[in-house]
Amino acid sequence: MENSKGKAAFFGEITASVTHELQNVLAIIKENSGLMEDILLMGQSSESELGERLHKSLGSIKKQVSRGVNLTSKLNGFSHTTDHVEAHININETLKRLIFLTGRITKLKGVEITIKETEKQPSLLTDPVLFQVAAYLCIKSLVNILKPGAKISVIVAGGTIKFRCDNTDTQENDLVEKIISSPKWAEINRTCRQVDLKAEVTTDVPGIILTF
Amino acid sequence: MNNKNIKILLIDDEAEFVSTLAERLELRGYSSKTSEDGEAGISMVESEAFDIVILDLMMPGLSGLETLRQIKVINSKIPVILLTGHGSTKEGMEGMRLGAFDYLMKPLDISELINKISLALNL
Numbered sequence: 083m084e085n086s087k088g089k090a091a092f093f094g095e096i097t098a099s100v101t102h103e104l105q106n107v108l109a110i111i112k113e114n115s116g117l118m119e120d121i122l123l124m125g126q127s128s129e130s131e132l133g134e135r136l137h138k139s140l141g142s143i144k145k146q147v148s149r150g151v152n153l154t155s156k157l158n159g160f161s162h163t164t165d166h167v168e169a170h171i172n173i174n175e176t177l178k179r180l181i182f183l184t185g186r187i188t189k190l191k192g193v194e195i196t197i198k199e200t201e202k203q204p205s206l207l208t209d210p211v212l213f214q215v216a217a218y219l220c221i222k223s224l225v226n227i228l229k230p231g232a233k234i235s236v237i238v239a240g241g242t243i244k245f246r247c248d249n250t251d252t253q254e255n256d257l258v259e260k261i262i263s264s265p266k267w268a269e270i271n272r273t274c275r276q277v278d279l280k281a282e283v284t285t286d287v288p289g290i291i292l293t294f
Numbered sequence: 295m296n297n298k299n300i301k302i303l304l305i306d307d308e309a310e311f312v313s314t315l316a317e318r319l320e321l322r323g324y325s326s327k328t329s330e331d332g333e334a335g336i337s338m339v340e341s342e343a344f345d346i347v348i349l350d351l352m353m354p355g356l357s358g359l360e361t362l363r364q365i366k367v368i369n370s371k372i373p374v375i376l377l378t379g380h381g382s383t384k385e386g387m388e389g390m391r392l393g394a395f396d397y398l399m400k401p402l403d404i405s406e407l408i409n410k411i412s413l414a415l416n417l
């Protein structure tokens with residue numbers, strides 16, 4: 083019960099964030115097409131100015147369509163991770179998509195997150211949804227603790243996934259204390275146990291390490 | 295008051311959205327300035343006289359609601375129209391409780407925005 087509640091909450095948060103992004107994409111396309119219509123209707127521009135303004139708006143529309151297509155294709159891939167209870171996942175690709183889809187959540191907190199791929203296509207036989215829930219909980223717990231301007235690097239190497247915090251403006255010991263005492267820490271451990279991941283916090287990284 | 299004398303401040307972190315909306319308002323004769331975050335928007339309200347503020351609720355850094363609170367501390371009379379996404383009406387209602395004039399959903403309808411501006415400024 084708790085498991086399915088956690089999965090549903092995870093999908094709800096990601097979907098809400100991505101649909102908000104898509105609303106912004108559509109809003110920009112709508113404003114630009116409206117601007118083109120305004121310019122043509124008002125007919126005040128000279129021919130060269132008209133061409134330049136229309137060209138600028140068309141460029142913006144094309145850019146937003148591409149942003150929208152990227153969001154929907156990633157969201158589509160994400161929704162298909164529910165297809166199988168257990169499957170071989172490409173860890174890098176799964177985390178890259180998750181980081182992309184959670185972009186607005188981290189951006190709202192002023193935290194930058196990047197993935198550093200140091201191993202070729204590491205894969206894992208796991209429950210794809212629970213694996214993503216575990217990774218998302220790690221990201222979310224760090225984002226909630228870190229101050230704006232901080233960075234999280236996700237590094238997949240040597241059978242581990244490291245969520246390393248940089249530019250934190252916080253001492254490593256304090257950061258570890260904050261992670262362990264955060265309400266998400268118990269949830270991270272509970273979820274990790276369900277997919278045979280081991281969650282640890284160290285001052286060396288500093289951040290969270292998942293061992294698979 | 296004709297449109298040329300109306301100064302609008304637009305605050306939204308989506309740079310292309312806010313610049314295009316400003317251009318459309320200018321084509322209709324309004325004078326508009328833009329800010330891509332709440333803190334910069336608040337500084338602009340402190341240093342310049344605006345007739346109305348159009349403010350996005352979901353922004354990185356200072357949230358839309360916190361930006362609204364601080365704008366109202368600087369100038370309690372300035373009307374603020376909030377922009378929300380569909381499904382965020384709760385935040386829009388909360389904004390109205392904090393003194394916003396009204397809220398509109400994104401993607402915007404420009405004629406609806408103009409109508410709200412006119413209502414807010416008693417034009």
